C-alpha cells in the first residue's frame with residue numbers, strides 16, 4: 001500500500017523516539033510565546049520523555065515557556081505505578097527546569113467527575129477566551145484496538161461535543177479521565193507515536209483510507225485547523 005504522506009516509518013522505536021524528541025524541540029524553539037503540549041500516557045512515549053531530559057535535548061528547550069498538560073489519566077494517585085503523570089514525572093518533569101506552575105496534572109485521586117470538571121476549568125482558564133484548548137502539540141498513543149488517550153471503541157464520549165474533559169472507563173473497567181475529541185481536534189499539531197506488531201492491524205485499517213469510525217477512535221483525530229502525523233515503527237507499519 002502507498003504510505004500516506006503524513007506517516008513516517010522508523011526502523012526502530014529508538015529512532016522514532018529520537019525523531020519525536022527532535023520535533024518537540026523544533027516546535028518549542030520556534031514558538032515565541034508559550035509552547036503548550038498535551039502529553040500521552042502509556043509506554044511508547046516514555047522514551048521520548050527520557051530523551052527530552054538528556055543533555056542533548058533539554059539544553060535546547062526554553063522550559064520556562066513550556067506548558068505541559070495530559071491527554072488522559074488513570075484514576076490513581078500521582079505516585080501510583082499506573083499513573084501517566086508518574087511516568088512523565090519520572091522520565092522528564094523531575095529532570096528539567098520546568099516551573100511547577102507550568103505543569104497541569106490531571107488529578108487521578110478522588111472523585112473522577114469532580115476531577116474531570118476541575119481539569120476542564122483549569123484548561124478553560126488557561127486557554128481563555130478560546131472555545132477549545134489550543135495545544136501547540138499533542139502527542140498521542142494508540143492501543144491495539146485503535147483507542148487513543150482514553151477514548152475507547154464505541155464509547156459514548158466519542159460523541160461529546162462541548163466538554164473538554166470527561167470521566168470514562170477502559171473496556172477492562174479501569175476508571176480514566178480523558179480529553180475529548182473536541183479538545184484533541186483543536187490542536188495545532190497531533191503526532192501519533194505507534195510501535196509494535198500488535199498495532200499493525202488497527203493502523204492498517206485506520207490508514208487504509210476507510211472513513212473514520214468509532215470502531216477505531218484514533219481515526220477520529222483530525223485536527224480541524226492543524227496537522228496530523230503518524231510516527232510508526234517497522235513492526236506497526238507491517239500491515240501498510
Ligand code: 6PG
Nearest residue numbers: 041042043044141142143148149
Ligand atoms: C494510556 C494512554 C493510551 C496509550 C495507548 C498505547 O493512558 O494508556 O493514553 O491511549 O497511549 O494505550 O499505549 P502504549 O504506548 O503503552 O502501547
